[in-house]
Amino acid sequence: MVQVQTFVFSPLAENTYVLYDDTREAVIIDPGCYTRQEQEDLSGFIKRHGLTPVKLLNTHAHIDHVLGNAWVKRQFGIDIYLHENELQVLKWSQVMAPAFGVPAYEEAGVDHFLIPGQTVAFGKASLEIRFVPGHAPGHVAFVNHADRFVIGGDVLFKGSIGRTDFPLCDFETLANSIRTQFYTLPDDFTVYPGHFDSTTIGREKKSNPFVKG
Numbered sequence: 001m002v003q004v005q006t007f008v009f010s011p012l013a014e015n016t017y018v019l020y021d022d023t024r025e026a027v028i029i030d031p032g033c034y035t036r037q038e039q040e041d042l043s044g045f046i047k048r049h050g051l052t053p054v055k056l057l058n059t060h061a062h063i064d065h066v067l068g069n070a071w072v073k074r075q076f077g078i079d080i081y082l083h084e085n086e087l088q089v090l091k092w093s094q095v096m097a098p099a100f101g102v103p104a105y106e107e108a109g110v111d112h113f114l115i116p117g118q119t120v121a122f123g124k125a126s127l128e129i130r131f132v133p134g135h136a137p138g139h140v141a142f143v144n145h146a147d148r149f150v151i152g153g154d155v156l157f158k159g160s161i162g163r164t165d166f167p168l169c170d171f172e173t174l175a176n177s178i179r180t181q182f183y184t185l186p187d188d189f190t191v192y193p194g195h196f197d198s199t200t201i202g203r204e205k206k207s208n209p210f211v212k213g
């Protein structure tokens with residue numbers, strides 16, 4: 001059984017996730033830790049639970065989702081995984097960091113590209129990589145079929161959807177990603193988004209005002 005631990009980090013209130021199972025292997029998804037205190041919160045949790053992080057996964061490369069990449073990579077000695085189409089977004093994040101109020105952001109290099117359709121493994125668990133562009137050109141989501149959840153990034157929120165007013169965003173592309181990659185999952189799957197509270201596929205299909213199921 002995969003455990004999902006949520007942290008809300010940085011002035012941009014981004015959800016960082018630590019996933020682990022009873023082998024104690026873990027993946028860290030979208031580490032947004034920025035302050036020393038946030039770094040200690042994350043490393044303290046990992047230490048207290050006896051976890052061994054094995055991969056750093058990014059859903060996409062907007063600044064709030066990669067803020068802690070360099071620190072996590074150094075601290076735990078793990079590789080960074082990102083979709084290739086996000087390299088241009090990663091560059092943009094570096095340029096925009098001061099404007100977003102996080103001038104101390106340090107860019108970290110990507111070690112592996114995430115390939116949609118493939119899976120990412122840790123412990124006894126596996127995550128299916130789904131391509132969900134629209135909010136960002138190389139945005140991916142991670143689906144765990146055994147424990148029925150998706151780590152969705154900034155695609156589908158509780159009662160909302162990811163912004164499409166940034167460069168390289170497109171509303172129709174995002175709506176298509178939601179309909180074909182999220183709404184096709186069973187209703188009881190939990191969605192752990194990049195911001196705000198978790199929700200379910202069924203709830204959003206029924207009541208999301210931006211993309212109808």
Ligand SMILES: [Zn+2]
Binds near residue numbers: 060062135136154
């Ligand atoms: Zn984003």
